Amino acid sequence: MSTDLTTLVLPDGELVTEPPVLAEYRLNPYTQETAAEGQPIAVVFATSVADVQTTLQFATTHHIPVVTQGARTSIANGAAGLDGSILLNLSRLNHIVALQPENQTAVVEAGVLNGDLDQAAREVGYFYAPDPGSKPISTIGGNIATNAGGMASLKYGTTRENVLGLKVVLADGRLLELGGATFKNNASYDLTDLFIGSEGTLGVVVEATVRLRPIPFGDTVTGLATFADVHALTHAVQVLQASGVNPSMLEVLNRVSIEALDEYEGIDLGGRGEQALLIFQLDVAVAGALDLVDDLLRKAGAQTIDVTSDPARTATIIKIRQDIFAAGAQYGRLIVEDIAVPLGQLAIVADRAEAIAAKHGQRLLLLGHAGDGNLHPDIILESKDGALPAETQAYIDELLPFVISIGGTVSAEHGIGTIKKKWVPQQLSPAVQTLQQQIKAVFDPTGILNPGRKF
Ligand SMILES: Cc1cc2nc3c(=O)[nH]c(=O)nc-3n(C[C@H](O)[C@H](O)[C@H](O)COP(=O)(O)OP(=O)(O)OC[C@H]3O[C@@H](n4cnc5c(N)ncnc54)[C@H](O)[C@@H]3O)c2cc1C
Known part of the structure; x- marks a missing residue:
């Protein structure tokens, strides 16, 4: 039975159901290992936090799976379409909200491209350190959801070490503010960290406060x-x-x-x-x-x-x-x-x-x-x-x-997505896997967020 999308009310042009658009956006073009991509029913090109909340509330009410997308550069097929899903694409939620050199931070919407943030930071004497090979084309939201690494991780850490705070929308539409703009924060369990690397399975990152670094002195x-x-x-x-x-x-x-x-x-x-x-x-x-x-x-x-x-x-x-x-x-x-x-x-x-x-x-x-x-x-x-x-x-x-x-991991920085899923039970103990599922259920009790991905 087809889902009635008429009660999903969004600004003009944001809800797209045309087959050619669905056919394009259901794919993660950089994933080159054959993987099953399902048939989504719609793409939502959100331009505001309210659009994300509306979409998630609708999806929860109607038990529709939601695949959050940034720039779809996933190599693990993590943002590909699922059967009957809504693709919640954040590439148009892409404003740099604030550059705050006095704090050595920036506040950005999730769809801002990593390279654009870095360039803007450099104009005020700073840089954004995480540099996946996809820097010019991948989004900060996607980088956070995969805990992206890169060449500079060696000195400046992965995305995790460069994110201080998040705004996240849960499956039921609640907006959470996690962390802040401080370099240290021990006020509670670190939920900011929990969302980093969660591959769209716990909530949708809509905004991030990230750390900027001063451009190093002297010649590189x-x-x-x-x-x-x-x-x-x-x-x-x-x-x-x-x-x-x-x-x-x-x-x-x-x-x-x-x-x-x-x-x-x-x-x-x-x-x-x-x-x-x-x-x-x-x-x-x-x-x-x-x-x-x-x-x-x-x-x-x-x-x-x-x-x-x-x-x-x-x-x-x-x-x-x-x-x-x-x-x-x-x-x-x-x-x-x-x-x-x-x-x-x-x-x-x-x-x-x-x-x-x-x-x-x-x-x-x-x-x-x-x-x-x-x-x-x-x-x-x-x-x-x-x-x-x-x-x-x-x-x-x-x-x-x-x-x-030998104590290694099957996924260092690209995420599990669907491609690496079969290896998770070999790397994680049954007790840890159970705990992961319980954590997922706390944030996403009806299991609509990127189901079947990560574990
Ligand atoms: C040429 C090339 C080089 C690359 N080099 C590197 C590298 O050096 N290091 C590295 O780590 N990766 C690399 N990657 C992989 C990829 O670019 C990263 O995984 C990147 O972080 C994905 O960002 P994206 O915006 O494309 O996200 P997508 O591919 O759209 O999504 C990736 C995952 O994040 C989730 N997601 C996306 N946005 C959000 C959000 N706002 N909230 C919640 N969940 C979200 C999706 O559901 C999906 O699970 C490379 C890819 C390419 C094509």
């Missing part, structure tokens, strides 16, 4: 160092981590990644057969730090080291790194994994990923935020769609249990 130094293999590179990462120079970026790219970027960008990172590339950055390069890094990297086996303080060249290097997913997908599609392990296990898991990929004949695009112990041991497939080949599935089925067995 960014460098490229090559190594004989990823194993050697991970050793260098540990040495740098222990040195106290406090790098703001330590990114790894394997030979396949280097080749993919060369082909995609028309550049020459790997023309001399470079096997592993470390991108490192010191955003506060105190006197002597660069010499120390150079010395440590050479002793750790760096074959070449190339550093720059030129802002344009730095921006080019960052852009190259941001393009890696597109570079991998140019051959067909990229099956993205998102693991993290304790730092001491980094070399072990990198070696194991290479061995398992070789065993199953998979083309391994290994990259990631090495300084965080967060790797993306991705597989390049030539087919653009369709079910995963058995060998690719075998690679995943062998790698992820190994990651869990």
